[in-house]
Amino acid sequence: xxxxxxxxxxxxxxxxxxxxxVAIQRGxxxxxxxxxxxxxxxxASRADEFDELMRTEVRKLxxxxxxxxxxxxxxSALAALFRAAHDIRGQAPLFGxxxxxEVAAGLGQLVQSLTEGGRVPMHVVRRHLDALAxxxxxxxxxxxxxxxxxxxxxxxxxxQDVLGDRAEN
Amino acid sequence: xxDSRVKAAMIRIEFVKLRxxxxxxxxxxxxxxxxxxxxxxxxxxQEAEDGVxxxxxxxxxxxxxxxxxxxxxxxxxxxxxxxIRSAEGKLNVFVPILILTAHSERRHVLExxxxxxxxxxxxxxSARGLYERIANIVLNPRPFVRTxxxxxxERRRAAGEPEFPGEERRVENEAPPI
Numbered sequence: 001x002x003x004x005x006x007x008x009x010x011x012x013x014x015x016x017x018x019x020x021x022v023a024i025q026r027g028x029x030x031x032x033x034x035x036x037x038x039x040x041x042x043x044a045s046r047a048d049e050f051d052e053l054m055r056t057e058v059r060k061l062x063x064x065x066x067x068x069x070x071x072x073x074x075x076s077a078l079a080a081l082f083r084a085a086h087d088i089r090g091q092a093p094l095f096g097x098x099x100x101x102e103v104a105a106g107l108g109q110l111v112q113s114l115t116e117g118g119r120v121p122m123h124v125v126r127r128h129l130d131a132l133a134x135x136x137x138x139x140x141x142x143x144x145x146x147x148x149x150x151x152x153x154x155x156x157x158x159x160q161d162v163l164g165d166r167a168e169n
Numbered sequence: 170x171x172d173s174r175v176k177a178a179m180i181r182i183e184f185v186k187l188r189x190x191x192x193x194x195x196x197x198x199x200x201x202x203x204x205x206x207x208x209x210x211x212x213x214x215q216e217a218e219d220g221v222x223x224x225x226x227x228x229x230x231x232x233x234x235x236x237x238x239x240x241x242x243x244x245x246x247x248x249x250x251x252x253i254r255s256a257e258g259k260l261n262v263f264v265p266i267l268i269l270t271a272h273s274e275r276r277h278v279l280e281x282x283x284x285x286x287x288x289x290x291x292x293x294x295s296a297r298g299l300y301e302r303i304a305n306i307v308l309n310p311r312p313f314v315r316t317x318x319x320x321x322x323e324r325r326r327a328a329g330e331p332e333f334p335g336e337e338r339r340v341e342n343e344a345p346p347i
Contacts, residue, residue, distance in 0.1 A: 008316060009314055009316040010316075011313070012312060012313040013312045014312075017233065018187070018234075018307045021183045021186040021187050021233075022183070023182075023183050024178045024180055024181070025179045026179075028178075029178065030180070031179070031181075031182075032179050032180065032181035035181075036296050036300045038208045039207075039209050039299075040297075042204050042208035043201065043208070043296060053197045057197065086240050086271050087198065089271040089292070090269075090293055090294075091293065093293040094201065094292075094294065101293070108271075
């Protein structure tokens with residue numbers, strides 16, 4: 001490890017402990033991307049599980065919402081609902097449900113607003129949960145289902161009405 | 170790769186030689202990440218379901234790379250990053266930390282950077298995105314900087330931040346060879 005002082009800061013060059021994980025092979029060029037293909041295949045081999053994984057996430061979201069209603073929008077219940085929505089936002093496209101991801105992102109905005117003391121009617125939150133459940137129940141994979149797309153657009157309009165400029169679409 | 174001795178060479182990351190710590194509260198996501206890492210060839214993967222458990226495993230197993238979700242109960246990925254960077258004793262405060270999040274807003278990227286994160290990956294993740302971040306960590310280690318308020322990898326200039334106003338004195342602007 002080398003350390004240098006430069007003005008008001010110190011620069012530290014740590015020992016490159018990961019260097020022994022790099023192998024150079026002659027013959028081809030660039031990064032060995034076969035590892036990516038292997039990982040993609042491993043993920044694709046689990047595709048049959050994705051619908052059930054989405055259902056699990058929706059059940060978790062429902063449980064978080066129920067807890068929110070029971071506790072009168074406690075801080076911890078809001079945080080749990082946000083995390084549940086946030087998880088779906090991050091995973092739904094990977095599981096083949098990008099529109100569910102969009103609804104979850106919108107739900108996250110609503111919960112964020114509630115957390116910051118904003119006024120968000122609970123029926124608007126509820127409608128987002130219902131939409132997510134419907135998209136998964138009806139197996140509306142991809143982004144082409146006209147009904148699911150209408151639903152997403154309708155919810156975006158609702159959020160615009162509730163959040164105004166803070167709505168992100 | 171400008172060195173003629175390694176011309177026409179392929180760089181391979183030997184994942185089997187790397188110890189990973191995966192800190193993610195969502196069991197489904199942990200399972201997906203594990204699948205991808207195993208697909209890359211990794212075998213040593215420790216898992217924790219929040220930052221508190223992650224910190225314990227960091228101390229116990231001394232991983233080569235930490236992959237942590239941002240939003241977790243008890244201790245989130247940003248706080249975990251701060252704790253690791255400020256750890257004392259023989260712990261590896263330089264360990265590369267990759268933060269995962271569904272937040273894609275610029276302020277979140279900057280917050281992760283300012284906490285001392287090495288890389289940032291937005292969900293939904295892909296095999297390629299994860300591989301590229303890990304490859305960058307392994308192939309392009311950055312020096313660390315310590316100031317009064319920050320200790321972490323040298324921060325790259327974020328898009329939109331002012332360029333260095335001084336005279337350009339480098340002979341060429343190409344990236345250095347790996």
